[in-house]
Amino acid sequence: xxxxxxxxxxxxxxxxxxxxxxxxxxxxxxxxxxxxxxxxxxxxxxxxxxxxxxxxxxxxxxxxxxxxxxxxxxxxxxxxxxxxxxxxxxxxxxxxxxxxxxxxxxxxxxxxxxxxxxxxxxxxxxxxxxxxxxxxxxxxxxxxxxxxxxxxxxxxxxxxxxxxxxxxxxxxxxxxxxxxxxxxxxxxxxxxxxxxxxxxxxxxxxxxxxxxxxxxxxxxxxxxxxxxxxxxxxxxxxxxxxxxxxxxxxxxxxxxxxxxxxxxxxxxxxxxxxxxxxxxxxxxxxxxxxxxxxxxxxxxxxxxxxxxxxxxxxxxxxxxxxxxxxxxxxxxxxxxxxxxxxxxxxxxxxxxxxxxxxxxxxxxxxxxxxxxxxxxxxxxxxxxxxxxxxxxxxxxxxxxxxxxxxxxxxxxxxxxxxxxxxxxxxxxxx
Numbered sequence: 001x002x003x004x005x006x007x008x009x010x011x012x013x014x015x016x017x018x019x020x021x022x023x024x025x026x027x028x029x030x031x032x033x034x035x036x037x038x039x040x041x042x043x044x045x046x047x048x049x050x051x052x053x054x055x056x057x058x059x060x061x062x063x064x065x066x067x068x069x070x071x072x073x074x075x076x077x078x079x080x081x082x083x084x085x086x087x088x089x090x091x092x093x094x095x096x097x098x099x100x101x102x103x104x105x106x107x108x109x110x111x112x113x114x115x116x117x118x119x120x121x122x123x124x125x126x127x128x129x130x131x132x133x134x135x136x137x138x139x140x141x142x143x144x145x146x147x148x149x150x151x152x153x154x155x156x157x158x159x160x161x162x163x164x165x166x167x168x169x170x171x172x173x174x175x176x177x178x179x180x181x182x183x184x185x186x187x188x189x190x191x192x193x194x195x196x197x198x199x200x201x202x203x204x205x206x207x208x209x210x211x212x213x214x215x216x217x218x219x220x221x222x223x224x225x226x227x228x229x230x231x232x233x234x235x236x237x238x239x240x241x242x243x244x245x246x247x248x249x250x251x252x253x254x255x256x257x258x259x260x261x262x263x264x265x266x267x268x269x270x271x272x273x274x275x276x277x278x279x280x281x282x283x284x285x286x287x288x289x290x291x292x293x294x295x296x297x298x299x300x301x302x303x304x305x306x307x308x309x310x311x312x313x314x315x316x317x318x319x320x321x322x323x324x325x326x327x328x329x330x331x332x333x334x335x336x337x338x339x340x341x342x343x344x345x346x347x348x349x350x351x352x353x354x355x356x357x358x359x360x361x362x363x364x365x366x367x368x369x370x371x372x373x374x375x376x377x378x379x380x381x382x383x384x385x386x387x388x389x390x391x392x393x394x395x396x397x398x399x400x401x402x403x404x405x406x407x408x409x410x411x412x413x414x415x416x417x418x419x420x421x422x423x424x425x426x427x428x429x430x
Contacts, residue, residue, distance in 0.1 A: 004021045004023075004391065006020075006391070011220045011221060011225075012228060012229075013203050013228070014204070014220065014226060015203065015204050017204065017205070018207050018211065018216050019206065019375060019379070021209065021210065022210045023370070024372055025210075027097075027098050027108075027211060028093070029092075029093070029112060029205065029207055030094075031093075031203065031205050031206075032090075032203070032206075032380060034089050034201055035087070035201045036087060036088065037086050039170070039173060042175075043178050043182060044189070044193045045081060045197075047135075047139065047142050047177065048090060055134050057125075059115075059119075065077065065115075069115070072097075072111055072112065073108065075108070076093075077094045077115065077116075078092070079091065082175060083171070084314075085270070085316045085385075086171050094112050094116055096111075098209055098210055109209075110219055110223070113219045113223040126187075128188050128191065129188035131187070142182060146174070146178075146179045149176075153254075153256060154322065154324070156260075158320065159174055161263075162174075164248065164417050165416050165417040165419075171316050198226060202383075203226065204380065204383050208372040245266055245414045245416050247416065248417045249417075249418045250420070251419075251420045252419075253421075253423070254422075258306060258324050259324070259330065259422045260324055261305075261325050261337075261419075262321060262418075262419045262421075263320070263321040263337060264320055264417040264418075264419070265321070265341075265413050265414060265416060266416050267279060267312065267317045267319050267409070268317055268414070269317055269409060269412060270314060270315055271381050272385045273387075275405065276314070280361060281358065281401045281405070281406050282344065283310055283311070283319065284361050285353060286344050286410075287308065287309050287311075287321055288312075288357075291353070293343060297339075297340055298323060298336050304332060304336065305323040308323040308337075309322055310322070314381065315384050315385065319413060327423045330420055338415075341413065341415070344406070345407065346407075347407045349406075358399060361398055362398055365378075365398070375391075378391065
């Protein structure tokens with residue numbers, strides 16, 4: 001990957017990050033709108049980006065937006081919600097060709113800024129609320145999206161594990177909200193919520209491409225003006241509290257053949273901590289890659305699982321293990337997974353395995369940096385907490401992790417919840 005140059009400035013309430021790179025022939029705009037995840041607002045917040053990208057004052061229908069994007073050399077615009085730790089993000093992403101590499105002189109970047117402004121800052125409003133027909137349609141779409149999770153048993157098991165493990169914490173809320181609350185959301189209520197986030201939420205705009213900083217400043221000033229804030233101190237999610245862990249086991253049954261065994265651990269380490277890179281190495285050795293202990297010992301040697309892997313939630317400090325097993329293998333699978341964790345705590349891995357994990361992790365990181373959206377995701381970690389890491393710190397940070405660092409991480413990891421979605425056929429596989 002070629003070198004990138006990062007500049008940052010603020011314009012009103014928006015923190016603008018300009019990532020200059022000649023690697024890309026397109027320009028990418030990413031706007032993150034951040035607030036704490038709350039039970040009161042999470043359904044409205046999930047609905048909002050769907051409604052906003054279905055019509056604005058300048059482009060009153062989804063079809064008009066689509067036509068305008070097509071005229072911008074097939075630009076793309078998406079809006080969605082996500083959660084990072086206990087923050088609930090609304091994100092809009094717009095990707096457009098860079099006119100510097102085209103014969104046509106159409107100012108595509110400026111047109112992209114106009115489009116982003118129209119969708120985000122000039123919504124289609126009627127009688128003091130969002131257009132009723134759009135709201136009704138998008139409520140139906142969101143309800144289908146929520147209900148579809150029930151049909152995807154891996155996602156369902158992940159959602160249920162989060163709900164049970166974090167039932168008294170915001171992180172336990174489902175990112176797409178609660179279907180039963182949708183009918184109560186009126187056009188006026190959702191518009192009132194929209195006005196609230198425009199006044200209170202934290203706004204970060206990323207511009208990635210072969211661009212000039214002065215050019216971006218002019219475009220932001222001309223097209224992406226947001227209301228001034230009375231209170232410039234943004235709200236943010238609460239920091240993770242130290243808690244006493246007691247193992248919890250949840251077993252549910254559905255009419256399915258392959259059971260889903262998911263385990264949730266507290267790592268007691270987040271992106272804010274100096275051990276963060278060691279945590280990434282720990283996860284790679286434990287269950288993150290195809291040479292990891294879970295893959296080799298649970299899936300390959302014992303032939304217990306159709307899949308077995310782990311992932312880290314960087315801003316909540318959780319480690320999630322996911323596996324698909326036959327129902328009759330539950331006790332054996334749990335035992336072997338526990339044994340792999342004990343092996344990590346005992347330092348049962350050699351230098352060659354550690355170096356192999358570093359190599360895979362560095363390759364994965366370079367691939368992420370090669371894509372504009374991946375680059376933004378890496379950089380946005382810095383906005384979610386107090387810890388700031390430059391892009392050129394990541395690979396040296398991985399390289400200097402020692403075996404002792406990984407074992408130290410393992411000793412902090414605690415099992416919190418075992419969730420098992422078992423099938424009705426004890427000895428059948430899919």
